[in-house]
Amino acid sequence: xxxxxxxxxxxxxxxxxxxxxxxxxxxxxxxxxxxxxxxxxxxxxxxxxxxxxxxxxxxxxxxxxx
Amino acid sequence: xxxxxxxxxxxxxxxxxxxxxxxxxxxxxxxxxxxxxxxxxxxxxxxxxxxxxxxxxxxxxxxxxxxxxxxxxxxxxxxxxxxxxxxxxxxxxxxxxxxxxxxxxxxxxxxxxxxxxxxxxxxxxxxxxxxxxxxxxxxxxxxxxxxxxxxxxxxxxxxxxxxxxxxxxxxxxxxxxxxxxxxxxxxxxxxxxxxxxxxxxxxxxxxxxxxxxxxxxxxxxxxxxxxxxxxxxxxxxxxxxxxxxxxxxxxxxxxxxxxx
Numbered sequence: 001x002x003x004x005x006x007x008x009x010x011x012x013x014x015x016x017x018x019x020x021x022x023x024x025x026x027x028x029x030x031x032x033x034x035x036x037x038x039x040x041x042x043x044x045x046x047x048x049x050x051x052x053x054x055x056x057x058x059x060x061x062x063x064x065x066x
Numbered sequence: 067x068x069x070x071x072x073x074x075x076x077x078x079x080x081x082x083x084x085x086x087x088x089x090x091x092x093x094x095x096x097x098x099x100x101x102x103x104x105x106x107x108x109x110x111x112x113x114x115x116x117x118x119x120x121x122x123x124x125x126x127x128x129x130x131x132x133x134x135x136x137x138x139x140x141x142x143x144x145x146x147x148x149x150x151x152x153x154x155x156x157x158x159x160x161x162x163x164x165x166x167x168x169x170x171x172x173x174x175x176x177x178x179x180x181x182x183x184x185x186x187x188x189x190x191x192x193x194x195x196x197x198x199x200x201x202x203x204x205x206x207x208x209x210x211x212x213x214x215x216x217x218x219x220x221x222x223x224x225x226x227x228x229x230x231x232x233x234x235x236x237x238x239x240x241x242x243x244x245x246x247x248x249x250x251x252x253x254x255x256x257x258x259x260x261x262x263x264x265x266x267x268x269x270x271x272x273x274x275x276x277x278x279x280x281x282x283x284x285x286x287x288x289x290x291x292x293x294x295x296x297x298x299x300x301x302x303x304x305x306x307x308x309x310x311x312x313x314x315x316x317x318x319x320x321x322x323x324x325x326x
Binding site for chain 1: 311
């Protein structure tokens, strides 16, 4: 299952909260025009992430369940 | 008065018998002539010529001619009013169709298509563009353009309007609709797209079809309608689309919670 959306519509913190509350595992990908960040989760906890700085609006995608 | 003379009646009869017959015939003839004369005199006395009505008839003729002229003038006025009514009906129909098109969809792309159709088909613009306020940059971005003249490229930086057209800039400043008789290289019309009392965009027209001799003045009602409805229709469609998208995103996130 993959969910995706625009960061205009939802804050990154809210996405992280849903992942944590749902104890989900997967990779959250955050993209803007100039940057991309990936955060891996295991049972709602951050397992690994790549450093990135996001400016302005962007999109996120989250393949969940592996 | 009638007189009759016949020399043949004075011929001498050839015998006494003939003479008597001649005399009798002559008496009958005289009697007949007298009766005819009496009748003619009576007719003469009874004959009454009609009064001379030529002056009266001339007056009546002039009156009829005057009334005919008035009737003709009224007829021409009615024909003109009928023609105006037909034109007004066509304009009202156009306004109805245009308004229906603008508010008949909540898809921003379809609203833009409807605006382009109104501007191109009903107003007869050949070259135009629509600017909308860019929330991110607080500038003005081109969301629709059609056959723009080469010089307008100097006004744009990518999809952003940099300014420089005096007609467009004036309308962006005071939100007033402008129609210029001679645009030279500037826009010949700038229509503010208003939402309530604030301006959310501008329709700028650079060229119109050649057969529109009165320019854009004859389409003032359509332009006013666009000014009042196009901006709100576009914003409503964008708000609807973004709200639906946000709802879909939240639905997906809620699906991450336990039990889903």
